Each structure stands twice: as structure tokens, then as C-alpha cells.
Amino acid sequence: MPKEEILDPQGQAVVRALGRIGVEGVSDVxxxxxxxxxxxxxxTAEELEKVAATLLTNTVIEDYEIVGAEVKK
Amino acid sequence: MPKEEILDPQGQAVVRALGRIGVEGVSDVxxxxxxxxxxxxxxTAEELEKVAATLLTNTVIEDYEIVGAEVKK
Structure with a gap:
């Protein structure tokens, strides 16, 4: 996700579009x-950390979170 | 997320890039x-459903999932 201090014009466009479909009460996207x-x-968890931090995230402007999911057999 | 039957060239590019940073064992991204x-x-939950299905997701090629998070006071 974009860091909190980073502007997010795409999210703001969604906020403005909400009125068009009649939804109120959403203060931020x-x-x-x-x-x-x-x-x-x-x-390993360290490898996943490396993948997230070096390949998937632009850590200057984005934060990341790693979440485990189900084990497939 | 892109539906399973939809090609995901961005994800495939990540798979190919993993070798460059020395990570093996990732079969799909x-x-x-x-x-x-x-x-x-x-x-309401119905409104969130409407936002997700009409504004945030291209339901022809993408699936969505709505997850609740913490309550801020």
C-alpha cells in the first residue's frame, strides 16, 4: 500500500466516484x-521478506505486509 | 485478483525475476x-458489495473479496 504521507490520486478518484453510485459514509480510499x-x-520467511522488499515493493513510497495463507497438498 | 483463467503477465514477470535475486521454490505469482x-x-455490507462489484473490480477478468478490519474510534 502507498505510505500514509504519499498522495494516492487513484484512491481519491474512487472516493469522488462513490457519489455517482449513491454510496455515502466512505471517508477515504x-x-x-x-x-x-x-x-x-x-x-524461508527471510526469502519472502527479500522478495517483498526488493522485487514487489517500492519501499520509498510503499509499505508491505506478508500474510500466510492455506497449505495446498 | 485476476481470475484463474486470466493470464497475468505482470505476475509472470515477477516469477522470472526471482532467479535474479536467488530465490527458488516460487511456482506462481x-x-x-x-x-x-x-x-x-x-x-452497509450490501453497499460495500456494490462498491466492490461496480467500481473497484472489473468482474469480467477479476474476482474480489471483502475483508473487514479494525474499528477506529
């Missing part, structure tokens, strides 16, 4: 990216 | 969008 990775057991 | 909305109590 931020748009970011989401990546879903399929990894095997050999991939 | 899919890139999608994430929106964070700040809403007040007046916004």
Missing part, C-alpha cells in the same frame, strides 16, 4: 497492490 | 489490486 505467491516448503 | 476503505457505521 487507498489503492495498492496485492501479490499471491505459490511457494513450496523450501522458501 | 499473481498480481492484483488491494483497496483500503475508511467507512463509517452507516455503510
Amino acid at each position: 487507498r489503492q495498492g497492490k496485492r501479490f499471491e505467491l505459490e511457494v513450496d516448503d523450501s522458501v | 499473481r498480481q492484483g489490486k488491494r483497496f483500503e476503505l475508511e467507512v463509517d457505521d452507516s455503510v
Whole structure:
């Protein structure tokens, strides 16, 4: 997601568009990216951290969060 | 996220780039969008559904999931 101090014109465009579909009560929208990775057991948490910080995120303007999901057999 | 049957060239580019930073064991990457909305109590689940389905998602090629987060006072 864009860092809090970074302007997010795409999110602001969504806020303005909400009126058109008659939805009120949304004070802010931020748009970011989401990546879903399929990894095997050999991939460590440190490696995932490296992938997120060097390849998937522009850490100057974006923050990231790594979330684990289900184990596929 | 892009639907499963939709090609995701951005995700595939990430898969190819993983070798460059020495990470193996990632078999697939899919890139999608994430929106964070700040809403007040007046916004119903049906309205959020409408926002997601009509404004935030191109339902021809993308799926969406709505996840609740913390309550700010």
C-alpha cells in the first residue's frame, strides 16, 4: 500500500466516484497492490521478506505486509 | 485478483525475476489490486458489495473479496 504521507490520486478518484453510485459514509480510499505467491516448503520467511522488499515493493513510497495463507497438498 | 483463467503477465514477470535475486521454490505469482476503505457505521455490507462489484473490480477478468478490519474510534 502507498505510505500514509504519499498522495494516492487513484484512491481519491474512487472516493469522488462513490457519489455517482449513491454510496455515502466512505471517508477515504487507498489503492495498492496485492501479490499471491505459490511457494513450496523450501522458501524461508527471510526469502519472502527479500522478495517483498526488493522485487514487489517500492519501499520509498510503499509499505508491505506478508500474510500466510492455506497449505495446498 | 485476476481470475484463474486470466493470464497475468505482470505476475509472470515477477516469477522470472526471482532467479535474479536467488530465490527458488516460487511456482506462481499473481498480481492484483488491494483497496483500503475508511467507512463509517452507516455503510452497509450490501453497499460495500456494490462498491466492490461496480467500481473497484472489473468482474469480467477479476474476482474480489471483502475483508473487514479494525474499528477506529
